Amino acid sequence: MEIRESGEADLHIVLGLFDAAVEWLVARGSAGQWGREPWSADPAKVERVRTMLRDGRPFLATSDGAPAGALILDHPLPYTPPVDEPEVYVTLLLASREHRGVGARLLEFARQDARDRGIGLLRVDCWAGGDGKLVRYYEGQGFTPTERVRVRDDVWVQIFEQRV
Numbered sequence: 001m002e003i004r005e006s007g008e009a010d011l012h013i014v015l016g017l018f019d020a021a022v023e024w025l026v027a028r029g030s031a032g033q034w035g036r037e038p039w040s041a042d043p044a045k046v047e048r049v050r051t052m053l054r055d056g057r058p059f060l061a062t063s064d065g066a067p068a069g070a071l072i073l074d075h076p077l078p079y080t081p082p083v084d085e086p087e088v089y090v091t092l093l094l095a096s097r098e099h100r101g102v103g104a105r106l107l108e109f110a111r112q113d114a115r116d117r118g119i120g121l122l123r124v125d126c127w128a129g130g131d132g133k134l135v136r137y138y139e140g141q142g143f144t145p146t147e148r149v150r151v152r153d154d155v156w157v158q159i160f161e162q163r164v
Contacts, residue, residue, distance in 0.1 A: 053072065081159065
């Protein structure tokens, strides 16, 4: 797997990863995370992804030239509680279901980025609904849950942190 810097030119690739994730989540009965419709078909969501790619530090993972995942760092979303120290924030982590271990590899990339920059705190958030599998995934990756934040009336996210 290769990880390279990304940007707005990769918008269609990242949207493709979102669309595949939404399709998979809907098939599992977990539409509460990112909805039921492809993100590429919703102008507001397309603009949201474009903004994250422009304002964050985006990276794209490929395997044999095929998109395998996307990572955006350092663009915390408006609902993210602030901290009193430098941090690396995982704004977006998307992993293709066709490639095993992509999420873990991208999280290790984020940890190494923090170490390289002399930053001791890595944070991420995820949807706190559904069967809890996503929350358990981040716990399994060594993250500690800190606080839950309401994003909308019926949507909560779990904030995690990890010392690196």
